[in-house]
Amino acid sequence: MGEMVDINDELVRSVVTVDDGRDYTAQLVWRMGNRRDMRNGVSVPIPPAPKVSVVRVEAKKKPRKRGCRVVQKAIGSV
Template sequence: MPTMKRVSKDRLVDINDELVKSSVHIDDGCDWTAYLNWQAKANYRLSKGIYEPPPARPKVAAVKIEPKKKARKRGYQVVQKAISAV
């Protein structure tokens, strides 16, 4: 099922689309700390036979969609300086 989010005033984007997922970072705004701690103890609970339901992941901020930043190409400048020094 498509989940549409408004990117600008007149533009909607399906955030589950693979192309969108590869070009933007989507922050759901939930606090995952308690869940990640619960998940870290999964093997312990499994070996002891303990059942604990997963903790809630409360919403602490609004959903953010921001573009992924491209890595800077640092080697190019160093190579150019070395070539010009010769």
């Protein structure tokens, strides 16, 4: 079986995308209005990020290599 790895490792982060399955929309909206609330003297606690799906670990998609056409033009095959 596979070995356990640390998800926070820099090498692992460069190869896979980790989705924790939480909805951070309410927290993002709260952060946008946070300065306004501080200026007006209002203290609003940060809303929770509810879990909406399971945790997913997906491999990052590698970009398509587009240099082939340039090389083919240089050697005159296209």
